[in-house]
Amino acid sequence: MLKNIRIVMVRTFHAGNIGSAARSMKTMGLSQLYLVSPRDFPSEEALKMAAGAKDAVEQAIVVDNLYEAVKDCALVIASTARVRGNDLPELGTESMAKALNIAAQRAPVALVFGPERMGLHNSDLVLAKYRVTIPTNPEYSSLNIAAAVQTLSYEIYKQFTHLKHHSAPHDVFSKTLPTAEEFEQFYTQLEETLHDTGFIIKNHPGKVMQRFRNLFSRAELDTQEMNILRGALASVQRLKKNDEC
Numbered sequence: 001m002l003k004n005i006r007i008v009m010v011r012t013f014h015a016g017n018i019g020s021a022a023r024s025m026k027t028m029g030l031s032q033l034y035l036v037s038p039r040d041f042p043s044e045e046a047l048k049m050a051a052g053a054k055d056a057v058e059q060a061i062v063v064d065n066l067y068e069a070v071k072d073c074a075l076v077i078a079s080t081a082r083v084r085g086n087d088l089p090e091l092g093t094e095s096m097a098k099a100l101n102i103a104a105q106r107a108p109v110a111l112v113f114g115p116e117r118m119g120l121h122n123s124d125l126v127l128a129k130y131r132v133t134i135p136t137n138p139e140y141s142s143l144n145i146a147a148a149v150q151t152l153s154y155e156i157y158k159q160f161t162h163l164k165h166h167s168a169p170h171d172v173f174s175k176t177l178p179t180a181e182e183f184e185q186f187y188t189q190l191e192e193t194l195h196d197t198g199f200i201i202k203n204h205p206g207k208v209m210q211r212f213r214n215l216f217s218r219a220e221l222d223t224q225e226m227n228i229l230r231g232a233l234a235s236v237q238r239l240k241k242n243d244e245c
Helices: 015-027 044-058 066-070 093-103 145-165 180-196 208-218 223-244
Strands: 005-010 032-036 061-063 075-079 109-113 130-132
Touching: 005 015, 005 066, 005 145, 015 032, 015 044, 015 145, 032 066, 061 066, 066 109, 066 180, 075 093, 093 109, 093 130, 093 145, 109 145, 180 208, 180 223
Parallel strands: 005 032, 005 109, 032 061, 075 109, 075 130
Antiparallel strands: none
């Protein structure tokens, strides 16, 4: 399970945080580190801060955007301390860890951390299904990103050791889930269909598509259910083309 769990760091500003995060991961049995457009990498500072986890830094996969890092993942959870405009359903830290461990039995999954200064953008959050927030002192909630990785990695490892000795519950995360790429293909097809039928204006979809994203995120679709919806959209598109002929 742990080899299917990715830690994704997005637009990291300080290279030392990459090394510290890699060290935190390795202590909890995690090895899959993805870096999205890091400001300074490769970096001697990252290797220095990694200490005995230099291998995790050297093997980190660097990509240009978050989509490339998570497109084959069946579950993407964003770590964020801020409630955004297009807010995601929230999981507690233990629920987050359990969900990732269970879904990772079938496919890759990802836990995403944003830049040190501003956190994840809304354009990043649309690729996630849930968000997780680490409970902190409300009078001083600032948490270093490496510390956040350490805290949530611990929760993941704790759930991993529990599931090794107990059967996984039969819940939504034990089903075959669509990947992030499949979800994006579905949303593209949905938007095209809604445009073709006149429900939305292609260049000005407004908040409609975000509402649909929120709706289908809450619906907990499995792969078969998504395929049914895509088939229904395809039938609408065929009917529209036949009417135009």
